[in-house]
Each structure stands twice: as structure tokens, then as C-alpha cells.
Amino acid sequence: MSKTLFEKIWEKHVVESIADGPDVLYIDKHFIHEVTSPQAFAGLEKRGLPVFRPQKTIATADHNVPTLHQELPIKEALSRKQVEKLTENCAKYGVELYGLGHPFQGIVHVIGPELGITQPGMTIVCGDSHTSTHGAFGTIAFGIGTSEVEMTLATQCIMQGKPKVMRINVEGKLHPGVVSKDIILHIISKISASGATGYFVEYAGSTIRSLSMEARMTICNMSIEMGARGGMIAPDEVTFAYMRGRKFAPQGADWDKKLEEWKKLKSDDDAVFDRELNIDAGDIEPMITYGTNPGQGMGISDTVPDPEKLQDESERNALRKSLTYMGFKGGEKMKGMHVQNVFIGSCTNSRIEDFRMIASLIKGKKKSPDINVMIVPGSQQVAAQIVKEGLDKIFTESGFFIRQPGCSACLGMNEDKVPAGEYCVSTSNRNFEGRQGPNARTILASPLTAAATALTGKISDVRELLNVNPA
Amino acid sequence: MNSKAISVVTSTAVPLNIENVDTDQIIPARFLKATNREGFGKNLFRDWRYIDNDENKPHEDFVLNQKKYSGKILVAGKNFGCGSSREHAAWAIKDYGFDVVVSSFFADIFRNNALNNFLLPVVVSDGFLHKLFTAIIADPSKEITVDLPSQTITLAGGDSETFQISDYKKTCLLNGYDDINYLLSQRAKIEAFEKSI
Numbered sequence: 001m002s003k004t005l006f007e008k009i010w011e012k013h014v015v016e017s018i019a020d021g022p023d024v025l026y027i028d029k030h031f032i033h034e035v036t037s038p039q040a041f042a043g044l045e046k047r048g049l050p051v052f053r054p055q056k057t058i059a060t061a062d063h064n065v066p067t068l069h070q071e072l073p074i075k076e077a078l079s080r081k082q083v084e085k086l087t088e089n090c091a092k093y094g095v096e097l098y099g100l101g102h103p104f105q106g107i108v109h110v111i112g113p114e115l116g117i118t119q120p121g122m123t124i125v126c127g128d129s130h131t132s133t134h135g136a137f138g139t140i141a142f143g144i145g146t147s148e149v150e151m152t153l154a155t156q157c158i159m160q161g162k163p164k165v166m167r168i169n170v171e172g173k174l175h176p177g178v179v180s181k182d183i184i185l186h187i188i189s190k191i192s193a194s195g196a197t198g199y200f201v202e203y204a205g206s207t208i209r210s211l212s213m214e215a216r217m218t219i220c221n222m223s224i225e226m227g228a229r230g231g232m233i234a235p236d237e238v239t240f241a242y243m244r245g246r247k248f249a250p251q252g253a254d255w256d257k258k259l260e261e262w263k264k265l266k267s268d269d270d271a272v273f274d275r276e277l278n279i280d281a282g283d284i285e286p287m288i289t290y291g292t293n294p295g296q297g298m299g300i301s302d303t304v305p306d307p308e309k310l311q312d313e314s315e316r317n318a319l320r321k322s323l324t325y326m327g328f329k330g331g332e333k334m335k336g337m338h339v340q341n342v343f344i345g346s347c348t349n350s351r352i353e354d355f356r357m358i359a360s361l362i363k364g365k366k367k368s369p370d371i372n373v374m375i376v377p378g379s380q381q382v383a384a385q386i387v388k389e390g391l392d393k394i395f396t397e398s399g400f401f402i403r404q405p406g407c408s409a410c411l412g413m414n415e416d417k418v419p420a421g422e423y424c425v426s427t428s429n430r431n432f433e434g435r436q437g438p439n440a441r442t443i444l445a446s447p448l449t450a451a452a453t454a455l456t457g458k459i460s461d462v463r464e465l466l467n468v469n470p471a
Numbered sequence: 472m473n474s475k476a477i478s479v480v481t482s483t484a485v486p487l488n489i490e491n492v493d494t495d496q497i498i499p500a501r502f503l504k505a506t507n508r509e510g511f512g513k514n515l516f517r518d519w520r521y522i523d524n525d526e527n528k529p530h531e532d533f534v535l536n537q538k539k540y541s542g543k544i545l546v547a548g549k550n551f552g553c554g555s556s557r558e559h560a561a562w563a564i565k566d567y568g569f570d571v572v573v574s575s576f577f578a579d580i581f582r583n584n585a586l587n588n589f590l591l592p593v594v595v596s597d598g599f600l601h602k603l604f605t606a607i608i609a610d611p612s613k614e615i616t617v618d619l620p621s622q623t624i625t626l627a628g629g630d631s632e633t634f635q636i637s638d639y640k641k642t643c644l645l646n647g648y649d650d651i652n653y654l655l656s657q658r659a660k661i662e663a664f665e666k667s668i
Binding site: 012015016018019020021022024026035036038039042043047049063064078079081082085127128129143144145146147148150151154155156157158159160161163193194197198224227229293314315318321411412413430432433434435438439 | 488489490491493495496499500501503504505506507508518523548549550553554555556557558559561576578579580583584587588637638639640649650651653654655657658660661664665668
């Protein structure tokens with residue numbers, strides 16, 4: 001019987017299926033961080049259990065770390081305690097930790113792939129909803145809660161109902177100035193913030209195939225923002241070329257053997273999906289969000305939808321609430337509006353290609369004097385590469401301030417926050433109320449749109465800076 | 472029946488008629504710095520409950536601050552619990568005193584987290600959800616009964632609807648069993664599986 005890629009990997013990892021219940025799913029790789037793991041370790045301690053397979057868990061500190069002066073002790077007492085607790089737990093239970101000061105430290109979804117830990121065909125979990133990022137390598141990767149982190153530590157398994165499978169086909173050529181972040185924001189705006197709940201998504205089609213691994217990661221990363229359990233892309237030559245030679249990727253004869261297995265990882269031609277969605281790449285413009293969930297997005301030349309024109313009362317109320325929070329009116333254009341902040345970072349867009357893309361746009365130009373620009377590399381390795389390529393000089397000369405790696409202002413957990421009432425064009429993944437700080441107003445966009453906005457001080461159409469005609 | 476188990480809950484309810492309530496609203500990230508599971512209830516819906524992050528100034532119109540509403544059941548708009556996987560959201564709701572959350576639609580990770588904390592997520596039809604909101608707002612003393620053994624939710628003196636839950640999870644909730652206990656009992660099977668791959 002023909003199968004989807006998702007089904008093939010899932011079935012290979014089922015230890016047991018419970019009648020009218022979940023499957024016991026074996027986990028190949030488990031990532032942990034300081035925020036969602038302490039209670040899981042406390043649970044192990046209470047039960048007197050060891051970590052069952054410590055070599056299958058990798059830890060880093062990212063969510064709650066400062067992005068300045070990482071060489072000094074963390075000032076904030078609670079944050080320091082949380083990071084210290086991770087160090088203590090990893091030492092006690094024999095888990096490898098890439099903590100502050102380690103050359104591999106960084107955002108968990110940036111370091112897994114760049115170190116070659118993330119490999120096709122794996123099941124991967126982490127107590128973080130953006131674990132879907134790793135799906136770009138043809139893995140089943142998804143976010144879990146802390147109770148499930150404890151289950152994984154204790155048994156290397158979790159209990160999960162098998163989701164349905166949706167395929168999203170993106171076909172055609174992207175317009176200049178349109179990048180992978182725009183593809184995923186476009187998809188979410190079509191399907192809504194809840195439209196893929198209950199599904200695992202496979203992204204396919206010529207447009208997806210033409211993307212680099214880092215661009216694919218951006219797409220899979222935001223699968224959760226439409227409610228999907230995860231997102232995946234079948235591995236291909238682009239995947240294998242990216243992986244070859246990475247620190248923990250297989251080497252020599254082992255590589256050859258694995259490569260043969262990985263090449264088989266794809267949906268059968270006649271596999272049946274529970275749902276399919278077709279997207280024309282030519283319809284996609286640079287995207288921005290106007291509301292308070294990632295489904296409330298539009299092309300940069302569009303106007304904010306008018307709640308008064310909506311028929312459904314609850315939808316009307318929801319949109320009114322979002323626009324009131326954001327300070328926008330139905331029917332107005334966002335392009336040209338002044339913003340105070342630009343944040344370039346997060347597990348969605350903080351990899352080296354993102355910074356190369358931005359540097360090529362801003363080289364020799366200065367940021368608008370009215371705007372605060374924060375750049376946060378995804379990992380120590382990305383930060384080092386920025387320096388190696390001399391991109392740091394371009395950023396500094398343009399007035400873009402580079403911080404140290406971490407999740408930073410994406411979630412406003414450390415001191416990197418957007419001031420109340422101010423706008424931030426952000427390359428992150430969530431525009432929820434207060435996400436980047438109490439009463440902060442987030443506009444999600446691609447790294448190009450964020451950089452263009454930094455230069456002009458206004459929400460900008462990057463195509464005008466690139467001298468290409470908007471379609 | 473152990474202390475965590477859940478069976479029949481009869482209570483008044485708090486109506487949170489908002490869609491797409493994400494876990495950043497349920498518990499903002501800046502309150503995730505604790506290393507234990509207790510005490511998150513005081514920051515439940517923090518930025519909707521309080522003005523300017525000041526505990527002394529509640530938003531009078533937010534449902535948790537309206538004295539007429541109370542109870543062990545939270546009734547919320549569709550796509551409840553979307554966004555971040557933080558289990559702290561389920562801990563905060565449970566710690567505040569809710570045992571049941573009713574909505575027409577839950578985000579997947581939140582639903583799992585709720586079940587793992589003996590916070591029962593009950594999915595009802597859009598029509599029934601609308602009836603619940605209308606009834607609670609008209610009469611905040613109206614009781615709702617959520618009966619897990621019979622998988623029914625009933626408005627006092629009124630309508631009723633059945634809800635779905637897997638047999639496995641139902642048994643867990645009724646008896647206070649954790650998934651982790653089940654998994655630990657399967658260690659031999661897991662080790663055999665590892666040898667087979």
C-alpha cells in the first residue's frame with residue numbers, strides 16, 4: 001500500500017499501538033532547554049529514575065539567556081537560577097550541554113541542524129513548539145509539554161495520537177524580493193492560525209524544492225502557527241549537500257549507508273493525503289501581519305481588512321480586538337507607517353543566509369535615525385560566521401546593533417523587550433499580544449522587509465529598494 | 472480514586488468568549504522562570520487581568536475580575552491554547568482552580584498538556600458553545616455538569632451534549648494514572664524495540 005513520508009517514519013517508530021488510545025512512539029533525538037526542562041528533571045528525581053538514554057538528549061540554554069555580556073554571571077536572579085539548574089541537571093544525569101560560553105550554544109532549533117544532529121528519518125521532540133523546524137530534513141519533529149519531556153527522559157518514548165496528514169504544494173517561481181518567510185506567512189494567512197490543527201504537513205512542489213535548507217527550515221518552523229503538529233519536507237540533494245561533513249553527521253562508510261536510506265524517504269507517488277492545498281508562488285508578495293495571530297497577514301500592498309464587513313459576529317469581534325490592540329483601522333494601508341523597532345532573530349530567521357541577505361541589502365546604507373535595530377544571531381557558530389565574512393562591519397556601519405545568541409525579543413523572556421505601545425517589525429514567528437513585551441505591537445515579516453524597514457523607518461516594500469517592480 | 476482523578480464536575484463557569492487564546496496570554500513568558508510546577512495561577516491571564524503590569528489595578532471588565540463569575544469550569548472561544556507548547560499554561564489554569572476547560576476547538580499541544588495534568592479539555596459543537604456562553608452570561612449562577620464516565624456535558628435544567636475522549640485517556644483520568652507510569656511499565660518492550668532497529 002502506498003504511504004506518505006509521514007506515515008513511513010511514524011510507523012517505523014511505533015513501539016506499541018493502544019486500542020482506542022495513542023501510539024507509544026520511540027524518539028530518536030530529544031532537545032532540551034532551561035525553561036521547559038527543570039520540572040521534568042524534578043519529576044525524575046521524585047521517582048528516583050535515571051535518564052534512560054542520556055546520549056539521545058542534547059541540551060542548550062537559549063530562551064532565558066542575556067544577549068549582552070554572556071561572559072558575566074546572569075544578573076537577573078530567577079534567570080540565573082534557571083540556567084544553573086539546567087547545568088546541574090545535565091551534569092547529574094549525564095546529558096550533553098551546550099551552555100553559555102560553549103562554542104555550540106545557540107537557539108535549540110538552529111544548533112541541531114547546523115551540528116548535523118538533526119538527520120532525515122528521525123523522530124525529534126523538544127519542549128518547544130518550533131521543534132517543527134527540524135522537519136526540513138524529512139524528520140517527524142514536534143513540540144511537547146514538560147510532562148512529555150519527563151516521559152522522553154525516563155523512557156525515550158512518548159504517547160501520541162497519530163495526526164492526519166496534509167500536503168501543501170507550492171509551485172512556480174517566486175518574484176524578486178519574495179523569500180521563504182513570505183511563503184509561509186502567505187500560507188498561514190490563507191489557512192488561518194488554526195487551519196492545520198490535527199494535521200502534520202508535508203510541504204512539496206517545485207518552489208519548495210528550489211529552496212536552500214535554511215529557507216526550508218523557516219517554512220517548517222512556522223507550521224505550528226497554523227496549528228499543525230509539525231511540518232516536513234522530503235530530503236533531497238540539497239539536504240544531503242547541507243549535511244555532509246557537519247560535526248555529528250555520519251562520516252565515511254556510515255555516511256554512504258545512511259545516504260542510501262535517506263534517499264528512500266519520500267511520499268509514494270500515489271500516496272493519499274487527508275487534505276491537499278495548492279499554492280501558486282507567483283501569487284505571493286512580501287508579507288506583513290496586521291493582527292495578533294500569525295494568520296492575520298497580508299501582502300505589503302494590501303489594506304488591513306475591515307471588521308465591519310465581516311458577516312460572522314465572533315470573527316468580527318476577534319478582528320476588532322486585534323486591530324484595537326495593534327492601533328490599526330480596517331481599510332488602511334500599512335506600508336509607509338512609522339515603526340520604532342526592528343528585530344532580526346529567532347529560530348525562524350537567525351541563520352547565516354538571513355544575515356547575508358540583509359547585509360547585501362543594507363551595505364553602504366544607514367538605518368533611519370528614528371529606529372532601534374536589534375540583530376540576534378541564532379547561535380555562536382552563526383555569530384562567528386558573521387564575523388568571518390565581515391558582515392558585522394556592514395551591520396555596524398549601518399547602525400544595526402548585534403547582540404549575542406539566544407531567543408531574545410522573540411518571546412520577551414529576558415530583558416530584550418519591545419517597549420509598551422511601540423511597533424516592531426520582527427523576523428520572529430508570533431505577533432501575539434504582549435509576546436515581545438507587555439503591550440508591544442509586533443508585525444511579522446521577512447528579513448528583507450525588516451531590513452528595508454530599518455533603512456527607511458517606515459514599513460517598506462523591499463522591492464522598491466531592490467529596484468524591481470512590484471508584481 | 473486517587474487525588475488527581477477526575478470524574479464528575481458540577482460547577483458554575485467562567486465565560487471567556489475570546490477566540491484563538493494563545494498560551495502567551497494564558498501565562499506570559501516572563502513568568503516562566505520558576506523551576507517548579509506550583510504557583511502559576513496567580514499570573515494566569517496576567518496581562519488581561521491587570522493594568523500596566525500592576526497587581527493592584529485589575530481590569531474590571533475581564534471575566535476573572537468579575538465577582539459574578541466563578542467556578543471550576545472555564546468556557547472559552549475556539550482554538551484555545553494555541554501557540555507555545557509551555558505546559559505552564561495548563562499548570563496556571565489548574566492552579567487557579569479550574570478542573571475543566573470547554574471550547575469548540577483546542578490546539579493539539581495544549582490538549583495533551585491539559586490531559587497530562589488532569590485538566591479535562593471538553594470539545595463541544597459551535598452551537599453548544601454559543602448556548603453555554605448565552606446561558607452563563609444570562610445567569611452566572613447557572614451550573615454545568617461535566618460527566619466523564621458518560622462523556623456528557625449538561626447545562627442545569629437544559630441542553631446536553633456528548634463529547635469525545637479516547638478510552639485510554641478516560642481510564643487514566645478516572646483513575647489518576649499518568650502516561651509516564653504506563654510507559655515505565657513498558658520498559659521491556661521499549662528495550663526490545665531498540666534492539667530491533
